[in-house]
Every structure is written in structure tokens, then in C-alpha cells.
Amino acid sequence: MLPVVIVAGLHRDARRAVVRRLLREVPGAVALHHDLSAAPGGTVRRTLADGTGLTDSGETPLVNDCACCALREDLVPELERLADGGLCRLAVVELWDSVEPRSMAEVVAAHGHGRFELVGVTCAVDPALVLPCMGNGDDLAEAGLAAAPGDQRVVADTFARQLEYPPVLVLADGSEESTPGTDAAGGADAAGTDVLTGPDPADLELLTQLHPTARRIPVTDPGLVAALTAGFDPAAAAARQHPACALLPQEADAHGVTTHVWRARRPFHPARLHEALEDLACAAARSRGRFWLANRPDTLLSWDAAGGALCVDNLGPWLAALPDAARDMVPAERLAAAALDWDPEVGDRGQLLAFVSPELDVDGVTELLDSCLLTDGEYAAGPEAWRRLDSAFDELLDPAVP
Template structure:
């Protein structure tokens, strides 16, 4: 058989902060899919300047090894070691499915993209599964501790929190595998559904996982679904005391009033995310990402409306489609599109606070030249010295 005609080795990524739930999913796949193996890099050994690699099948460990840290970063070592291991499994021709079990705080997006770049090597991502203990979803989501404080940092400079890391693990995966937890209630399950309403939910011990593991995965579409400019944000929902509020406006925020309200806004919901714009920065698309009371606001480039027409041909179709959905005759794709998900959400209070941060009618009529003179409250946050 030619190199081009050889079947690529399917790789399913299993991730999640809940290690016991993750292990249950992996063991289930190994038991169900003949000639499957699980590859796991234990980053807890990184304090000793190495990452431990474990390869196992349904009968137990097949091999172990160590790889040195790269740039003092455990995740970098994982990436450097991962591709050769997958290439070796693919070349061997005996493995039917490779289950990549990520360590607790490793996010699947970066690993899926590493594998996609090396797709010509004979392997490909066929799905991403996040393993979940429903009773731990809210405690993890509202945990604002740095990963370093929890002993889960992948590098000395890792500034992620438990809450935002967990949120992205849940929101990225097309499949959510839930372990059977008698203590879980309707609120726990509603929260999971509203965090990622597009995901397929299955029991962690379901035989269906074997089929879903090779169902197919589009790395580019998954990345676009997470990008602030075109994210596939949840829709309005209300179930079992859990609410999703979708707040969309075209009028810009007053930078100082929004800045003063940041603490109240990011603590108003267990999870919030989206995109927004400020009156004094009309060409800058800003991302909003909050969990566990910790908020990250970043400059993610220009709004499409601020680009020359010739530049649109170089913009990804996902981005152009998202811009068309939000298009405004005066402001183009500039908009406030924020989503808040939480049990016990105070919809009216949150909406009122957001509305109070917009420009007033008088401020709006003053026009863009006047907006440039508004207090540049976000400069310290977005343009640190």
C-alpha cells in the first residue's frame, strides 16, 4: 500500500481536571476497542526536570519513559515527545486506536493543533472527549486559584486559574463523558448543558464512546469556535435554576464606567465570555473571559469593519460569517456580545449594570472624535508598560 493510501492512526484526546473520571473513560475505551493503547504524560514529575511517559493497554503498562523539560515547561516537553510516540505507533501498524490521556490541566486545543500540524506523519485527531464528574463542575468553575497554587501549573509562567482552565476543557470538546455520580443533581447537569450546549453527552461507561472516539474532528472549526471574534457562544437558556444570559448591543462601552464595574460583572456569574468594544478604542476587538471571579480582557486584533476591503479576502470564512451575523449599518461588526452562565443568575441586576456602562444618549451623539477624549481606563490593563 502506498504512503498516501495507508489508513491514518485515529487519535482520540481525553482530557479534564477530574482525574478519576478521566481514567474511567480511558479504561472503558481500552476495554471496548481491540488493539487500542493509551498514552499519558505525567506532568507531576516536572519538579524533577522530567516528564514521565506511560503507554498502556487493557492489560496494563506496556512501557514507560522520561523526557526532559523543554524551556522549563512541562507542556513543551509533552509536545516534543508526543509526535515521535504517535509516529512510532502509526508506523507499527498494530494499533487500532490511540487514546491520548492528557494530564489534569493540559488543554486539548493545543494538543489537537500539534497533532494536526503533523498529520502527514500517519495519525490524526478523530475526536476530543472531556471526562466530567457532574458534582465537581461548579466547584471547579468557581475556583479562582492559580494553577500553581493547586499544584497543577505546567510551567513557572503559567498564569491560568483552575476555573478558566476547566471552562475551556468543557467548552472545546464535542463529547462530554459523565461519570455516574449519585450526588449529582439537576442543577449540575443543567450547568454542563449550558456551558456547552452543542456537545454530545454520554455516560462514561457507555459503549457509544468507542464509536464517538473515531467520529471525526475538525481542528480548524474547533479553533474558530473558541476564538473571541467568532466564538460559537451559547444561546439564552433557563433550566433547574441555571441561567444563560446573552447580552448583545451595538452601542460602545464608556471605558471608565465599564472598568469600575469589572469586579461586579465578573463575579456575577460562574462563567462569562464574549467580545466587546470601547468608545475610546473603536477599532479594537476585545475579548472577555471570566471564571471563578477572575477576568481576562485581551486585545484580539481589529474589527473587520476597520479593515480595508482588500484585506477581507485574507480573513477566514468563520470570521466573515460571524461578522455578518453581528453587522450594523453604522458600526459594522463592532458589538457587545457577552454571555453569562450561572446558577442563581440575577438577570435583571446584571442587565441593568451592563446597560449603565454603555454611552449615554448625549455621549453617543457627541461622536467618535469626542469619544477619543474619554478617560482611557483600560490602558493599564491592555497596554502594560
């Protein structure tokens, strides 16, 4: 089968450096890239390149007014064509700037049918740009990076999902400065200028704390090709991002960067938490996890914040709220995670939020979160009384249907 590697990332120069390295190192490697910058005009431009430069190009129309949908529709036939041709030894799928790797990885993994196989997914990262990207609350549309007219994502949360999904991160080594206009699909190499200093330790520490389980490898590392073609499990990658079973960052403090993991067993008072949302969303460069509202005692809620933008989502019931027979349908990863954190009174219900940031005010975050929990008297009133508390989250979790 034709091996396929996906290279993602908002850091365009770092991403292109990874693609160029793979094209140079693997004979018969081909880079496939869909440029979504022309999507407002109704088309997506596709390019193919090898180690010598551009070999083919074409256009595909938008699907459902969505550039990412067009990418998905065009990607599989192109990979099939490369596989059937018999000359390609490695297909490198370079995703456009704001395309998130998970959806593309799952498409490739599901449609290989013995002709091609997803063997690696990576995000290319410039350590010096991690904090600026993670703190950027601009809409993608404002930055010229929207993948569809209705794309409402922001730069920070898009970058966070790109960064936290792959098991391998490739780091720009900081020894070259890219020349504007370098071909995205493996054209002329960027001119390089040697510098005497490597990445700032604080930048590397932030990257480490944001995704501590990832393997981080420089783009110049001799083992790069082996690291990116070692195999990839989409189910395991998805589980790592699911708030119910994710291995969230652990407590850390180094080079001015801090990770604070806050836990509690009693639920939040919905009105007090709602009032504190803005301050909590802006308290750290990145925060994520799961939480429990008193007036929704059976509902697992996700917390996902970056760049001051916060997304909360209903992920269905806690395991403790399910009948025993229904637990047989729950993925093994979630069962294992719940078993490790099971409480005899409330089961897997609880608060688990991780805050990662330079200059994090740990005491302030802890005090604010603690103040949002039910008081002793409120907790003692029990679930029936909790359900009657202020429903401040209804507009976020139960949007009105037009």
C-alpha cells in the same frame, strides 16, 4: 493511518474511566500519558498502557523550562513510533490534569503526515464537580497543577477551556467511587459502589448551558467508541472558541441555572466599565463574549471570566474597520458570523456577553452593564471625542515592555 483520540479534563477519575473503557473496547488500543507532576524536578514521566496494564515508561526533560513544551516535543515521536510498529489499533492520548486540549490537538493534527490521524477530542466530566471547578479562582500553582514555573492560569478558566473546546463531552455516570491511587494509564479498575441516584439535574443543566452545542454521552454508553472516533476538525473547534464567531450560549433558565445574553450596539465608557469589572467578573460562574470600548472604536476585545478571574484581550480590528481588500484574508467563519449581525451604522461592532450561573441576578447584571454604556450625549459627540476618554484599560491591553 493510526487513529488518535485525545482525552482531557481536570476530573481525573472521570478521565481515567474513559481511557479504561477505550482500552477494553478497542483491541490493540494503547494509552499514552505524560505525567507533569514531576515537572518541578525537571522531568516529565511518560507511560504506555494497554488493556492489561502498564507496558512501558520513560522520562523526557523539560523544554524551555516548560512541561507542556516537553509534552509537545515528545508526543509526536511517540505517536510515530506507535504508528510505525503496526500493532497499535488506536492511540489514546490521556492529557494530564491541567493541560488544555486545543494546543495538543493542533500539534497532532499538524504532524500526522500520513502516519497518524486525530479522529476525536473529548473532555471527561463529572457533573457534580462542574460548579466547584468553575467557581475555583485558585492559581493552578496553589492547587499543585501548574504546568510550568511561570504558569499563571487559574483552575476555573483552565477548566472552562477544557470543557468548551471539544465537540463531545463524556460524563461520569456517578455509579462508582474511585479508589485513591488508581493508575492513570489504565491500571487496576477503581472499586465501585452502587448508588441509587444519578447526577443532580442542576449539575447537568449547568453543563448543558455552558456548552450547549456539545454532544454529551455517558461513559457507559454503548456508542462511546463510535462517538469518540467519528472525526475531528481543529479549525472548526478553534472557531467555536473565537469570540468574533463563537456560537455563545443562548438565553436559558432551568433547574435554577440561568444563561443571560446581553447585547448592545453602542460602546462602553472605558472608565465606568473598568470600575465595574470586579463586580461583573464575579456576577456569574462563567461569562464570555466580545465587547467594544469607545476610546478604541476599531478594536475587537474579548471577555473571558470564570471563578472571579477576568481576562480581556485585544483580538485586532473589527471587520468594519478593515479596508475591503483586507477582508479577503478573514476566515469564512468570521465573515459569516459578522454578516448575520451586521448593523448599517457600526457594522459588526457591538457588545455580546453571555453570563451563565446558578442563581444569576439577571436584572442586576443588566443594570450594571447598561450603566457602563455611553450616554446619549456621549454617543452623539462621535468617535473623535470618544478617543479622548479615560484610558483605564491601557494597563490591561497595552502592558509595559520591560
